[in-house]
Amino acid sequence: MMKKQLIMEKALELFSEQGFESTSVQQITERCGISKGAFYLSFKTKEELIFSMIDHFLQQFIVDIDQSVKEALHKEDMFVEFYKGIFKTFQKHSKSARMFLNENTNPANKELLEKVKAYEVDMTKSIAFMLEGLYGETLQHTKYDLVYCIKGFMKSYAEFFIFADLRLDLDQLAKSLAEKTEIIARHSTISFITEELNQYMNYHHEEMVSQDKVLELLELSIQSVEEAIVLESLQLLKGQVAHQTYSKVIIIGLIENIRLQPECKWQARLLMKYFQF
Amino acid sequence: MMKKQLIMEKALELFSEQGFESTSVQQITERCGISKGAFYLSFKTKEELIFSMIDHFLQQFIVDIDQSVKEALHKEDMFVEFYKGIFKTFQKHSKSARMFLNENTNPANKELLEKVKAYEVDMTKSIAFMLEGLYGETLQHTKYDLVYCIKGFMKSYAEFFIFADLRLDLDQLAKSLAEKTEIIARHSTISFITEELNQYMNYHHEEMVSQDKVLELLELSIQSVEEAIVLESLQLLKGQVAHQTYSKVIIIGLIENIRLQPECKWQARLLMKYFQF
């Protein structure tokens, strides 16, 4: 449905400018050039719009961050690549990023906060995964602190991307932060965040990957995808989620088939989680 | 006026729970146990309340941070002391901190954003000042990056204080972050934030210290302070702001007289700025 897309895009602008609470449905419909009734044909309530938006935009955002991690992994200058990817994502999705940063502290709505937190946990885990890839066991007890340092760097330097419209030297920034990250990784000895504390802060908020949820999302993709191979892979995967049939290697292959399709990136991610690969 | 205090305190609770926009005057008056009319005897509008609150609570907050810096300066474990002070402040003013973090990204109101940003700039300068004290010129071109790293650490670890109610080992946390900070200071060579970029991000938002503003705030203190020495110092300082009379050393002495009075801490800070000491 094209209308939904339009509404979400214009709403994102308004939300990133004013926040959720101070944006009215009226304003949204005005900016879209549609009537109030038309809005309620696409979304049952204003809340439903907000939740849809969080899923829609933060999924894109997280998938890109994930991609940065994956591409950076095992490269010579892993952290440089990582930070470059991160901040490119910040530039590309600056409106989403702003909304993300705005509303993840503002607990006007408990459920909403949980949802945003869940995405942040996702990001946290991506970073931890990257560190494990590079340092293996050698980092062990300072790992989580390093994760929080990296997140701190991201949040602090995000200011430059989100609140000012500047031409910035991304390479220089990435090099600068990569150096700092490596230095900490190599020299830091005193840790604060224990395994347990990390568990408490993260797993606590983690979103469940339920069978129903996965099936629902797969169905959504199936209806919007055209390409034959992708479509068939999705259908097979849907069958697999309902009743296990194929072996691990086949499933991975099927996920690989859909992974690059823009509409399926999140589904691919979720399936990996669901099958615990 | 006692009513004002009561309203601001209860409003702080509500704002830190729900944010500005989703808190109504009705809710505030209910929690205070007063009528709607009584509210408007203390504040002309809801906006005036918000602005008063930002000044009231963020001034306390910044003064405490400042104090942490001052007390830490030149000590053996400067950074440990600094971080300990910072996070104690976070615990003590957790509601203010939450409001601060909530609303400094949410530009529902431009003026409000400017005000909150101005306080953040204040904090940034405090940290820069501390670094200058410790490293002098040796740090020069990586100084501002270090400031942003420290701010990043603060923001990232603030999560533990503001969104969870945990018993935390502050000493361990302070040691851990101090070590990281020192490591970066000592080993980092690649900088990103130039003098100019820092100027652009900070001085841009800096709040003017106008004569009128200082006089107004001094008058406010004069009316609320009882102690003779403090009161007389305030009056002399007010005269001094209006027409220069005394020498620098005398003025500093007078500021010293008022500095420890809780109601005057912010005034002391502002006077130092105003006279450019």
Add this chain to the structure above:
DNA sequence: TATACTAATGACCAAATAGTCATTTGTCAA
């Protein structure tokens, strides 16, 4: 007790809010 004054109340207002629904418009195939 009578007077004067301030502090506090809550019914009231206009404006804005999220959400509804009878009606109109647009677009097909027959």
Add this chain to the structure above:
DNA sequence: TTGACAAATGACTATTTGGTCATTAGTATA
């Protein structure tokens, strides 16, 4: 041209919002 169906409209409602003001309660002085 007609009829059937979906898409879109905007006047409407019920509720909530920030803010006002005639009235009342409380208190101190004469």
